[in-house]
Amino acid sequence: MNTAIDIHRHVAPLHERVTLVELSRSRWGATTLDKEATKKLLAANNARNGAARVNKSVLAGCVQLDIVNKYYRDIYNRHAYMTQAFNDSGLRVLCNLMYPEYTKVISGMITEWNGLVEDFLIAYQFEKLEAQNVQGDLYDPADYPDEDVVRGKFDIRYKLYPMPTSGNWALDMSSDVTEDIVARFNADMADIETRLLGDTWEHARKVLLNMSTQLGNYDLKDRPKLYDTLVTNVTDVAELMEKCNPTNDPKMEMARIEIMEAMRGVNKDALKEDRGLRTETKKAVDTILSTLPTLDF
Secondary structure, three states, rough: OOOOOOOOOOOOOHHHHEEEEEEEOOOOEEEEOOOOOOOOHHHHOOOOOOOOEEEEEEEOOOOHHHHHHHHHHHHHHHHHHHHHEEEOOEEEEEHHHHHHHHHHHHHHHHHHHHHHHHHHHHHHHHHHHHHHHHHHHHHOOHHHOOHHHHOOOOOOEEEEEOOHHHOOOOOOOOOOHHHHHHHHHHHHHHHHHHHHHHHHHHHHHHHHHHHHHHHHHHOOOOOOOOHHHHHHHHHHHHHHHHHHOOOOOOHHHHHHHHHHOOOOOOOOOHHHOOOHHHHHHHHHHHHHHHHHHOOOO
């Protein structure tokens, strides 16, 4: 397939193409330090203060809380997949073309998570009673806050901020110092742009390599089980390559097109039933993998 790609497309400044996003999260850990049990443990083992401590899981075995905690992690993982790291403060970079999907997906997951929290709170009264049997002599009613207090400990929300620009610098300094600061800032922005591109390439490499491995092992005696996500993860990453290509890299666009061509008519059931399709698909995926750039940054 011959596909023309415009390598001369105008690339807008980074601050016009991306937004900063922060996912703020909190939850009730349902753990607490038992000071009395800690003292007894230290005394029983002739140990000094600080050598050990007893942290109680006050709702051990609570299925509803386990579900809440798993989905809590799922939301962050999806957030991380759709964004790239900006700095160590928790801010991440969201490509503007990804913004509609990000808000739809993350908002929907937060709504679902809030429902799971309410399901847990319905079970909370029973779980507090059951904890007396689970905790035995470690049970302390003070470890179990009122329902409204517990509810207030669960929260997930995202906040959006504009990407800063060098024009934000208004400094009462000499021109050479200001120029140095702006130059450093611009270098940092260029580095972020490079990492954005690299992260997208790395996502692509990961899912393509997984598909190649799964298809390559399928005809072995201990064949892996194929899931729908084997294909959807690849098509999802192709969409990511379209929306998170900060420099309009023609190599990334060509790889994206080749991925979509390779996935045309491919699904889990077809791969399971058709050995020829498995061979053909693996060959196409391996060819694409061989063309991906080597990341060295």
